[in-house]
Amino acid sequence: MIRHDVLKTLIPVISDQMVVCNIGAPSQELFSLDDQPTNFYMLGTMGLASSIGFGLATAQAKPVIAIDGDGSILTNMATLATIANNPRSNFTLLIIDNGSYGSTGDQPTYAGARTSLAAVARACGCESVVEVSAKDTAGAVSAALQADEMTVIVSKCDSGNVPAPVIGMNPITIRERFMAAVAG
Amino acid sequence: MAKQMDRRIIGDLADNGVDFITSVPCKQLAGVIEVLDQTPAIRHMPSNKEDEGMGLCAGAYMGGMRPAIFMQNTALGVVMNSLATLIQFYQIPLPMLISYRGEVGEPVACQVEMALHTKAILNQLQIPTYHFHTPGDADELPGILNHAQMCRKPVAILTDASFWRAAA
Ligand SMILES: [Mg+2]
Numbered sequence: 001m002i003r004h005d006v007l008k009t010l011i012p013v014i015s016d017q018m019v020v021c022n023i024g025a026p027s028q029e030l031f032s033l034d035d036q037p038t039n040f041y042m043l044g045t046m047g048l049a050s051s052i053g054f055g056l057a058t059a060q061a062k063p064v065i066a067i068d069g070d071g072s073i074l075t076n077m078a079t080l081a082t083i084a085n086n087p088r089s090n091f092t093l094l095i096i097d098n099g100s101y102g103s104t105g106d107q108p109t110y111a112g113a114r115t116s117l118a119a120v121a122r123a124c125g126c127e128s129v130v131e132v133s134a135k136d137t138a139g140a141v142s143a144a145l146q147a148d149e150m151t152v153i154v155s156k157c158d159s160g161n162v163p164a165p166v167i168g169m170n171p172i173t174i175r176e177r178f179m180a181a182v183a184g
Numbered sequence: 185m186a187k188q189m190d191r192r193i194i195g196d197l198a199d200n201g202v203d204f205i206t207s208v209p210c211k212q213l214a215g216v217i218e219v220l221d222q223t224p225a226i227r228h229m230p231s232n233k234e235d236e237g238m239g240l241c242a243g244a245y246m247g248g249m250r251p252a253i254f255m256q257n258t259a260l261g262v263v264m265n266s267l268a269t270l271i272q273f274y275q276i277p278l279p280m281l282i283s284y285r286g287e288v289g290e291p292v293a294c295q296v297e298m299a300l301h302t303k304a305i306l307n308q309l310q311i312p313t314y315h316f317h318t319p320g321d322a323d324e325l326p327g328i329l330n331h332a333q334m335c336r337k338p339v340a341i342l343t344d345a346s347f348w349r350a351a352a
Binding site for chain 2: 040042043045048050052054055056057076079086171174175178179
Protein backbone atom coordinates (compact mmCIF):
# COMPACT_ATOMS: atom_id res chain seq x y z
CA MET A 1 0.00 0.00 0.00
CA ILE A 2 1.26 3.47 -0.88
CA ARG A 3 0.25 6.79 0.73
CA HIS A 4 -2.72 7.21 -1.59
CA ASP A 5 -4.11 3.83 -0.52
CA VAL A 6 -3.70 4.79 3.13
CA LEU A 7 -5.46 8.13 2.57
CA LYS A 8 -8.32 6.34 0.81
CA THR A 9 -8.90 4.06 3.83
CA LEU A 10 -8.71 7.13 6.10
CA ILE A 11 -11.44 9.15 4.38
CA PRO A 12 -14.41 7.64 6.30
CA VAL A 13 -12.53 8.33 9.58
CA ILE A 14 -11.20 11.85 8.93
CA SER A 15 -13.66 13.37 6.44
CA ASP A 16 -15.47 15.52 9.03
CA GLN A 17 -12.45 16.00 11.34
CA MET A 18 -10.06 18.96 11.39
CA VAL A 19 -7.08 17.90 9.30
CA VAL A 20 -3.83 19.78 8.70
CA CYS A 21 -2.15 18.16 5.72
CA ASN A 22 1.48 18.17 4.65
CA ILE A 23 2.76 20.04 1.58
CA GLY A 24 2.94 18.49 -1.90
CA ALA A 25 1.66 15.06 -2.86
CA PRO A 26 -0.16 14.36 0.46
CA SER A 27 -2.28 17.53 0.20
CA GLN A 28 -2.86 17.05 -3.54
CA GLU A 29 -3.97 13.45 -3.05
CA LEU A 30 -6.25 14.34 -0.14
CA PHE A 31 -7.71 17.24 -2.12
CA SER A 32 -8.49 14.93 -5.06
CA LEU A 33 -9.91 12.16 -2.86
CA ASP A 34 -12.11 14.23 -0.56
CA ASP A 35 -11.89 18.01 -0.51
CA GLN A 36 -13.48 19.35 2.69
CA PRO A 37 -13.61 22.75 4.42
CA THR A 38 -12.23 20.88 7.44
CA ASN A 39 -8.97 20.29 5.54
CA PHE A 40 -6.11 22.77 5.77
CA TYR A 41 -3.81 22.24 2.81
CA MET A 42 -0.23 23.40 3.05
CA LEU A 43 0.82 24.91 -0.25
CA GLY A 44 4.37 25.58 0.92
CA THR A 45 6.64 25.50 3.98
CA MET A 46 7.98 21.96 4.24
CA GLY A 47 8.13 20.55 7.75
CA LEU A 48 5.51 22.57 9.58
CA ALA A 49 2.34 20.43 9.33
CA SER A 50 2.88 18.95 12.80
CA SER A 51 3.57 22.37 14.34
CA ILE A 52 0.55 24.00 12.68
CA GLY A 53 -1.72 21.14 13.72
CA PHE A 54 -0.39 21.24 17.25
CA GLY A 55 -0.88 25.01 17.52
CA LEU A 56 -4.47 24.51 16.37
CA ALA A 57 -5.08 21.74 18.91
CA THR A 58 -3.67 23.97 21.65
CA ALA A 59 -5.92 26.88 20.75
CA GLN A 60 -9.27 25.09 20.76
CA ALA A 61 -11.00 21.87 21.87
CA LYS A 62 -12.00 20.09 18.65
CA PRO A 63 -9.95 17.05 17.65
CA VAL A 64 -7.12 17.83 15.23
CA ILE A 65 -5.28 15.35 13.01
CA ALA A 66 -1.98 16.45 11.50
CA ILE A 67 -0.98 14.32 8.53
CA ASP A 68 2.78 14.63 8.18
CA GLY A 69 5.45 12.67 6.32
CA ASP A 70 8.73 11.05 7.28
CA GLY A 71 10.81 13.49 5.25
CA SER A 72 8.95 16.48 6.68
CA ILE A 73 9.26 15.24 10.26
CA LEU A 74 13.00 14.85 9.72
CA THR A 75 13.27 18.55 8.76
CA ASN A 76 11.41 19.69 11.90
CA MET A 77 12.06 16.82 14.29
CA ALA A 78 12.43 19.07 17.34
CA THR A 79 8.73 19.90 17.21
CA LEU A 80 8.17 16.39 18.63
CA ALA A 81 9.79 17.70 21.83
CA THR A 82 7.43 20.69 21.90
CA ILE A 83 4.45 18.40 21.33
CA ALA A 84 5.58 15.90 24.00
CA ASN A 85 6.12 18.58 26.62
CA ASN A 86 2.77 20.34 26.09
CA PRO A 87 0.46 17.37 25.49
CA ARG A 88 -3.05 17.99 24.16
CA SER A 89 -5.52 15.11 24.29
CA ASN A 90 -7.33 16.41 21.18
CA PHE A 91 -4.21 16.06 19.02
CA THR A 92 -3.33 13.12 16.79
CA LEU A 93 -0.15 13.18 14.75
CA LEU A 94 -0.19 10.75 11.85
CA ILE A 95 3.21 10.33 10.25
CA ILE A 96 2.87 8.57 6.91
CA ASP A 97 6.29 6.99 6.70
CA ASN A 98 7.00 5.73 3.20
CA GLY A 99 10.75 6.00 3.68
CA SER A 100 11.05 8.56 0.91
CA TYR A 101 10.67 12.17 -0.14
CA GLY A 102 7.56 11.40 -2.17
CA SER A 103 6.84 14.81 -3.67
CA THR A 104 10.33 15.26 -5.07
CA GLY A 105 10.84 11.93 -6.82
CA ASP A 106 10.90 9.29 -4.10
CA GLN A 107 14.47 9.87 -2.94
CA PRO A 108 15.10 7.73 0.17
CA THR A 109 14.93 9.30 3.66
CA TYR A 110 16.86 8.17 6.73
CA ALA A 111 13.52 7.08 8.23
CA GLY A 112 13.49 4.31 5.65
CA ALA A 113 16.95 3.21 6.78
CA ARG A 114 18.25 3.17 10.37
CA THR A 115 16.14 5.94 11.94
CA SER A 116 12.92 5.05 13.76
CA LEU A 117 10.55 8.02 14.01
CA ALA A 118 8.47 6.14 16.60
CA ALA A 119 11.58 5.77 18.76
CA VAL A 120 12.38 9.47 18.23
CA ALA A 121 8.85 10.46 19.30
CA ARG A 122 9.13 8.29 22.42
CA ALA A 123 12.58 9.70 23.24
CA CYS A 124 11.12 13.21 22.92
CA GLY A 125 8.62 12.28 25.63
CA CYS A 126 5.47 11.43 23.67
CA GLU A 127 3.65 8.86 25.80
CA SER A 128 1.30 7.20 23.34
CA VAL A 129 3.22 6.24 20.21
CA VAL A 130 2.22 3.41 17.89
CA GLU A 131 3.84 2.10 14.74
CA VAL A 132 1.36 0.41 12.44
CA SER A 133 1.24 -1.13 9.00
CA ALA A 134 -0.49 0.73 6.18
CA LYS A 135 -3.60 -1.44 6.39
CA ASP A 136 -3.99 -0.90 10.15
CA THR A 137 -3.68 2.88 9.91
CA ALA A 138 -7.36 3.83 9.67
CA GLY A 139 -8.11 1.70 12.73
CA ALA A 140 -5.28 3.34 14.66
CA VAL A 141 -6.51 6.85 13.77
CA SER A 142 -10.04 5.89 14.74
CA ALA A 143 -8.80 4.57 18.10
CA ALA A 144 -6.74 7.72 18.66
CA LEU A 145 -9.80 9.92 18.07
CA GLN A 146 -11.71 7.96 20.68
CA ALA A 147 -8.89 7.91 23.22
CA ASP A 148 -8.64 10.79 25.67
CA GLU A 149 -4.91 10.94 25.04
CA MET A 150 -2.58 12.54 22.52
CA THR A 151 -1.37 9.90 20.07
CA VAL A 152 1.48 9.74 17.58
CA ILE A 153 0.95 7.16 14.84
CA VAL A 154 3.74 6.12 12.50
CA SER A 155 2.21 4.40 9.48
CA LYS A 156 4.74 2.35 7.56
CA CYS A 157 3.80 2.18 3.89
CA ASP A 158 5.37 1.79 0.47
CA SER A 159 6.90 4.59 -1.52
CA GLY A 160 4.99 6.03 -4.46
CA ASN A 161 2.50 8.67 -5.54
CA VAL A 162 -0.70 8.85 -7.55
CA PRO A 163 -0.81 11.71 -10.06
CA ALA A 164 -2.97 14.49 -8.63
CA PRO A 165 -3.25 18.08 -9.84
CA VAL A 166 -1.64 20.98 -8.03
CA ILE A 167 -4.19 22.64 -5.72
CA GLY A 168 -5.38 25.81 -7.43
CA MET A 169 -7.39 27.14 -4.50
CA ASN A 170 -6.38 30.54 -3.16
CA PRO A 171 -4.53 30.27 0.19
CA ILE A 172 -6.79 32.86 1.81
CA THR A 173 -9.83 30.82 0.75
CA ILE A 174 -8.28 27.66 2.19
CA ARG A 175 -7.56 29.43 5.47
CA GLU A 176 -10.87 31.26 5.77
CA ARG A 177 -13.10 28.29 5.07
CA PHE A 178 -10.95 26.17 7.40
CA MET A 179 -11.26 28.75 10.19
CA ALA A 180 -15.02 28.88 9.67
CA ALA A 181 -15.14 25.08 10.00
CA VAL A 182 -12.99 25.20 13.16
CA ALA A 183 -15.22 27.89 14.69
CA GLY A 184 -18.48 26.29 13.53
CA MET B 185 15.55 40.62 36.78
CA ALA B 186 12.55 42.04 34.94
CA LYS B 187 12.24 45.79 34.45
CA GLN B 188 9.27 48.07 34.21
CA MET B 189 9.71 48.08 30.41
CA ASP B 190 9.37 44.28 30.31
CA ARG B 191 6.09 44.52 32.24
CA ARG B 192 4.89 47.29 29.99
CA ILE B 193 5.59 45.31 26.79
CA ILE B 194 3.76 42.23 28.10
CA GLY B 195 0.93 44.47 29.33
CA ASP B 196 0.57 46.06 25.88
CA LEU B 197 0.51 42.62 24.24
CA ALA B 198 -2.15 41.36 26.67
CA ASP B 199 -4.21 44.55 26.23
CA ASN B 200 -4.12 44.01 22.46
CA GLY B 201 -5.56 40.51 22.94
CA VAL B 202 -2.38 38.55 22.30
CA ASP B 203 -2.91 35.26 24.14
CA PHE B 204 -0.34 32.92 22.56
CA ILE B 205 3.38 33.59 22.42
CA THR B 206 6.17 31.32 21.28
CA SER B 207 9.78 32.21 21.85
CA VAL B 208 13.37 31.30 21.27
CA PRO B 209 15.30 33.21 23.92
CA CYS B 210 17.88 35.99 23.70
CA LYS B 211 19.73 37.60 26.62
CA GLN B 212 18.06 40.93 25.79
CA LEU B 213 14.61 39.26 25.98
CA ALA B 214 15.23 37.45 29.28
CA GLY B 215 13.23 39.98 31.33
CA VAL B 216 10.28 40.08 28.98
CA ILE B 217 10.16 36.25 28.90
CA GLU B 218 10.31 36.20 32.70
CA VAL B 219 7.26 38.48 32.88
CA LEU B 220 5.52 36.43 30.17
CA ASP B 221 5.85 33.34 32.34
CA GLN B 222 4.15 35.23 35.18
CA THR B 223 1.22 36.25 32.96
CA PRO B 224 -1.60 33.67 32.98
CA ALA B 225 -3.58 35.56 30.31
CA ILE B 226 -0.95 34.61 27.69
CA ARG B 227 -0.07 31.02 26.86
CA HIS B 228 3.71 30.72 26.45
CA MET B 229 4.90 27.76 24.38
CA PRO B 230 8.65 27.90 23.77
CA SER B 231 9.80 26.55 20.41
CA ASN B 232 13.10 24.98 19.45
CA LYS B 233 13.57 26.92 16.25
CA GLU B 234 11.80 30.00 14.98
CA ASP B 235 10.27 28.40 11.86
CA GLU B 236 8.67 25.79 14.11
CA GLY B 237 7.39 28.74 16.15
CA MET B 238 5.78 30.26 13.06
CA GLY B 239 3.97 26.96 12.46
CA LEU B 240 2.68 26.96 16.05
CA CYS B 241 1.53 30.57 15.65
CA ALA B 242 -0.28 29.84 12.37
CA GLY B 243 -2.14 26.94 13.99
CA ALA B 244 -2.99 28.94 17.11
CA TYR B 245 -4.33 31.76 14.93
CA MET B 246 -6.58 29.40 12.98
CA GLY B 247 -7.85 28.07 16.31
CA GLY B 248 -8.98 31.54 17.35
CA MET B 249 -6.01 32.74 19.39
CA ARG B 250 -3.92 35.85 18.73
CA PRO B 251 -0.26 34.83 18.44
CA ALA B 252 3.09 36.63 18.64
CA ILE B 253 6.70 35.46 18.51
CA PHE B 254 9.81 36.56 20.45
CA MET B 255 13.13 35.89 18.75
CA GLN B 256 16.60 37.19 17.90
CA ASN B 257 17.40 38.93 14.61
CA THR B 258 19.81 36.10 13.68
CA ALA B 259 16.66 33.96 13.28
CA LEU B 260 15.62 35.95 10.22
CA GLY B 261 17.99 33.63 8.37
CA VAL B 262 15.89 30.70 9.60
CA VAL B 263 12.36 31.95 8.98
CA MET B 264 12.41 33.54 5.51
CA ASN B 265 10.58 30.66 3.85
CA SER B 266 8.04 30.35 6.67
CA LEU B 267 7.34 34.09 6.53
CA ALA B 268 6.88 34.11 2.75
CA THR B 269 5.02 30.84 2.17
CA LEU B 270 3.01 30.52 5.39
CA ILE B 271 2.56 33.77 7.33
CA GLN B 272 2.40 36.12 4.32
CA PHE B 273 0.86 33.72 1.79
CA TYR B 274 -2.06 32.83 4.10
CA GLN B 275 -2.26 36.38 5.54
CA ILE B 276 -1.71 35.63 9.21
CA PRO B 277 -1.12 38.65 11.49
CA LEU B 278 2.06 38.09 13.49
CA PRO B 279 3.86 40.62 15.68
CA MET B 280 7.53 39.64 15.99
CA LEU B 281 9.33 41.12 19.00
CA ILE B 282 12.94 40.86 17.88
CA SER B 283 16.10 41.31 19.88
CA TYR B 284 18.24 43.37 17.50
CA ARG B 285 21.71 42.12 18.34
CA GLY B 286 24.85 43.51 16.74
CA GLU B 287 24.06 47.22 17.12
CA VAL B 288 26.09 49.80 19.11
CA GLY B 289 26.82 48.40 22.57
CA GLU B 290 27.10 44.82 21.30
CA PRO B 291 29.93 42.85 22.95
CA VAL B 292 29.98 39.91 20.48
CA ALA B 293 31.57 40.70 17.09
CA CYS B 294 29.82 37.87 15.24
CA GLN B 295 26.42 39.39 16.07
CA VAL B 296 27.27 42.39 13.90
CA GLU B 297 27.29 40.17 10.81
CA MET B 298 23.53 39.42 10.95
CA ALA B 299 22.76 42.95 12.19
CA LEU B 300 24.10 44.16 8.82
CA HIS B 301 21.50 42.05 7.02
CA THR B 302 18.56 42.51 9.38
CA LYS B 303 16.81 45.53 7.89
CA ALA B 304 17.72 44.50 4.35
CA ILE B 305 15.98 41.12 4.82
CA LEU B 306 12.90 42.72 6.40
CA ASN B 307 12.81 45.30 3.62
CA GLN B 308 13.18 42.64 0.94
CA LEU B 309 10.25 40.72 2.49
CA GLN B 310 8.20 43.95 2.65
CA ILE B 311 7.60 43.48 6.36
CA PRO B 312 6.51 46.61 8.28
CA THR B 313 9.50 47.28 10.55
CA TYR B 314 9.76 49.44 13.69
CA HIS B 315 13.07 50.10 15.43
CA PHE B 316 12.99 50.74 19.19
CA HIS B 317 16.23 52.62 19.96
CA THR B 318 15.20 54.72 22.95
CA PRO B 319 12.62 53.84 25.63
CA GLY B 320 10.18 56.44 24.30
CA ASP B 321 9.93 54.46 21.04
CA ALA B 322 7.94 51.83 22.96
CA ASP B 323 5.02 54.28 23.08
CA GLU B 324 4.25 53.08 19.56
CA LEU B 325 3.76 49.44 20.54
CA PRO B 326 -0.05 49.43 21.00
CA GLY B 327 -0.46 51.09 17.60
CA ILE B 328 1.92 48.63 15.94
CA LEU B 329 0.00 45.68 17.39
CA ASN B 330 -3.29 47.07 16.05
CA HIS B 331 -1.65 47.69 12.69
CA ALA B 332 -0.55 44.04 12.40
CA GLN B 333 -4.13 42.84 12.97
CA MET B 334 -5.62 45.43 10.63
CA CYS B 335 -3.39 44.53 7.66
CA ARG B 336 -3.01 40.80 8.56
CA LYS B 337 0.75 40.89 8.15
CA PRO B 338 3.83 39.94 10.10
CA VAL B 339 5.39 43.06 11.64
CA ALA B 340 8.92 43.35 13.06
CA ILE B 341 9.70 45.26 16.25
CA LEU B 342 13.49 45.55 16.48
CA THR B 343 14.74 46.26 19.99
CA ASP B 344 18.43 47.16 20.18
CA ALA B 345 21.01 47.29 22.99
CA SER B 346 20.58 51.04 23.54
CA PHE B 347 16.83 50.56 24.02
CA TRP B 348 17.27 47.83 26.59
CA ARG B 349 20.16 49.61 28.40
CA ALA B 350 18.20 52.84 28.79
CA ALA B 351 14.90 51.16 29.66
CA ALA B 352 13.88 51.49 33.31
MG1 LIG C 1 7.75 10.37 2.77
